[in-house]
Each structure stands twice: as C-alpha cells, then as structure tokens.
Amino acid sequence: GENVEQHPSTLSVQEGDSAVIKCTYSDSASNYFPWYKQELGKRPQLIIDIRSNVGEKKDQRIAVTLNKTAKHFSLHITETQPEDSAVYFCAAVPNSGGYQKVTFGIGTKLQVIP
Amino acid sequence: GEEVAQTPKHLVRGEGQKAKLYCAPIKGHSYVFWYQQVLKNEFKFLISFQNENVFDETGMPKERFSAKCLPNSPCSLEIQATKLEDSAVYFCASSPGRLGGNQPQHFGDGTRLSIL
Numbered sequence: 151g152e153n154v155e156q157h158p159s160t161l162s163v164q165e166g167d168s169a170v171i172k173c174t175y176s177d178s179a180s181n182y183f184p185w186y187k188q189e190l191g192k193r194p195q196l197i198i199d200i201r202s203n204v205g206e207k208k209d210q211r212i213a214v215t216l217n218k219t220a221k222h223f224s225l226h227i228t229e230t231q232p233e234d235s236a237v238y239f240c241a242a243v244p245n246s247g248g249y250q251k252v253t254f255g256i257g258t259k260l261q262v263i264p
Numbered sequence: 265g266e267e268v269a270q271t272p273k274h275l276v277r278g279e280g281q282k283a284k285l286y287c288a289p290i291k292g293h294s295y296v297f298w299y300q301q302v303l304k305n306e307f308k309f310l311i312s313f314q315n316e317n318v319f320d321e322t323g324m325p326k327e328r329f330s331a332k333c334l335p336n337s338p339c340s341l342e343i344q345a346t347k348l349e350d351s352a353v354y355f356c357a358s359s360p361g362r363l364g365g366n367q368p369q370h371f372g373d374g375t376r377l378s379i380l
Binding site: 151182184188192193194195196199237239243251252253254256257259 | 297299305306307309312320322323355363368369370371372373374
C-alpha cells in the first residue's frame with residue numbers, strides 16, 4: 151500500500167518568512183496530491199492540490215511542487231502570516247479503478263511568530 | 265445541505281459499549297469517506313462509499329467496526345464493544361465524484377468519541 155512521509159513535524163517561522171513542508175510517497179500509482187490545513191479543533195480544509203500531469207501549481211501565497219521521478223511533493227507558503235498557523239497535512243491518492251483511499255502524512259504543525 | 269453534517273459532536277461511552285456516529289454528506293455528492301484522527305493528529309482512512317455501495321474498505325478494522333450508507337438516510341459508522349484506543353475524532357467527508365477529479369472532498373466537523 152501507499153506510504154506518505156511528511157517532514158518536519160513542527161515548524162516555526164517569523165511572520166513574513168517562507169515555510170516549506172515536504173512529503174514523499176511510495177506508490178507510483180498515486181496521481182493526486184491534496185494539501186489540507188487544519189486549525190485547532192476544526193475540520194481539515196483543502197488549500198491546494200496537484201495532479202501528476204503538472205509539476206507546479208500556485209495560488210496566491212501558496213504553491214505546491216511535484217517531482218514524480220523522485221516521488222516527492224512540497225508545499226511552499228510565502229510571506230507567512232499569523233493566521234497561517236495550523237497543522238498541514240499532505241496526502242496521496244492512487245489512480246486505480248476500484249480504489250479510493252487517501253493516505254495522509256503525519257502532519258506539520260506550523261507556528262508563525264508575529 | 266451545503267456542508268457535511270456529522271452528529272453527535274461529542275460521544276462518551278464506557279469501554280465495551282456500542283458507539284454509533286452519523287454523517288449526512290453534501291446533497292448530490294456520491295462519495296463518502298470516513299477517517300479516524302487520533303490525538304497525535306494522524307489521519308487513518310477507514311472506508312469509502314459510492315452511494316450506498318462500499319467502494320474501498322481496506323482501512324476498516326473488520327471485527328468491531330461497520331459502516332453503512334443507505335438511501336435517504338445519513339451514513340453511519342458503528343463500533344461494537346468499544347476499546348480505550350477507539351478514542352479519537354472521527355471525520356466524515358464527501359465528494360461529488362472520484363478523488364482526483366475536478367472537485368475535492370469536503371470534511372465535516374467531526375465527532376469526538378471518548379471511551380472511558
């Protein structure tokens with residue numbers, strides 16, 4: 151089955167700096183990679199996603215890159231703000247006819263220091 | 265509705281009792297997913313449905329866990345003979361189509377299950 155590794159587990163940055171979270175996956179059949187933000191006590195919310203036919207995707211201050219050969223993908227947050235503080239999860243979904251399983255990373259707790 | 269609705273928000277059970285959680289997906293969404301999130305934040309996939317049919321149950325502990333999605337009823341996740349390690353937040357999510365398509369899955373607020 152799929153195995154997703156995520157690091158770092160915690161990350162502290164000064165407001166205005168950039169934050170990078172990295173994930174690797176093991177199943178070459180995975181072709182969809184969503185990222186979720188979960189604030190304390192709240193539901194996970196999708197912030198950006200990327201499919202395997204794309205190498206990079208950007209949405210304002212958030213960008214995701216994907217390297218299919220190396221099986222790794224990363225989340226980049228620029229100009230961080232205190233409201234970016236949350237736990238971020240990467241995930242991988244395989245492309246398989248009878249399979250709809252999302253494998254999550256362990257999460258990265260991001261703290262943005264004002 | 266426009267949001268995934270999970271009930272109850274918090275459920276307390278004594279060890280060995282049964283627990284039943286409910287999820288109403290967003291209207292028009294064909295896929296429903298259940299996840300277990302334990303205290304260390306890690307998400308564990310349990311099961312997914314396509315309408316009322318089990319689509320993928322590879323994450324489901326077979327002995328005590330069961331789930332259903334019946335027409336015109338909320339989906340349910342039931343745990344028999346609960347154990348202390350079942351304490352977690354259980355999230356339900358729904359999506360209009362298969363993951364990887366143009367629409368993502370939407371999560372509910374979760375049910376916090378506490379086993380005493």
